[in-house]
Amino acid sequence: PSPAPTICEERMKWHPNPNYEICINDFDYPPEWNNPNVENNYFYESLEECCKGVFGTPECPYIDVCNPTANPTSSPMLSPSESPVVTIITPVPSPAPTICEERMKWHPDEKFSVCINDFDYPPEWNNPNVENNYFYESLEECCKGVFGTPECPYIDVCNPTANPTSSPMLSPSESPVVTIITPVPSPAPTICEERMKWHPDEKFSVCINDFDY
Secondary structure (H helix, E strand, C coil): CCCCHHHHHHHHCEEECCCCCCCEEECCHHHHHHHHCCHHCCCCCHHHHHHHHCCCCCCCCCECCCCCCCCCCCCCCCCCCCCCEECCCCCEEEEECHHHHHHHHHCCCCCCCCCCCCCCCHHHHCCCCCCCCECCCCHHHHHHHHCCCCCCEEEECCCCCCCCCCCCCCCCCCCCCCCCCCCCCCCCCCCCHHCCCEEEEECCCCEEECCCC
C-alpha cells in the first residue's frame, strides 16, 4: 500500500482508551471528550503523539483499527488468528509527568477507602465552592487530606503497574491497587472527619457520616 494515509486514517484520531491502558484510533471513548474546551487533552494526530502524550514515550501498546495487521519492525508478523493488539516494548518512562498525570487530579473514591486519580466521582464535587475539599495535586496530598498520613492505599490510573519501593512488583494477574502499610493515624481529625457530619440513616437504624441523606 501507498504510504499516503487512507480515508480511515485521515478520519480516525488517536486517543487513550477509557482505562488509559493503550492508544487506539476508534470511536469508543466518553462523549464528553468531544467538548471543544477539552478535546485537545485527549486526541492526537498520530500514534507517536498519543504515546508521548499519554505514556511519556514515543512507543506504547496500541490498536490501529485502520490497519489491524500492522507489522512494526520491532514486532513479528501477526497471523490472522492472533489479536490485532500490537504491544511494543516501552522504554522506562521519563520522570517528567505525562499529560495523563498533569490532567488527572487525586481524590478519594466515593467510599473514602482509597486515593485515586480517575473521573469516577460525584459531579457535585466539581462545584467550585467545594472542589478544594475533594481534589489534590499529588498522591501524598490526597493521603494526608483524606487519611491524615503521607502514605495510603491508592490506584494510579496513569501508571497502573507502578511499583513503589516499599511494595513488591505486581504480576499482570494482580490488581493495580497498591496498598502501602499506613502508620498509626494522628489523633488530630483528618479533612474527611472535619467535613463529614454524623446523622441517622434514612431508616433511623444507625448513625453514619456520609452524604446519603
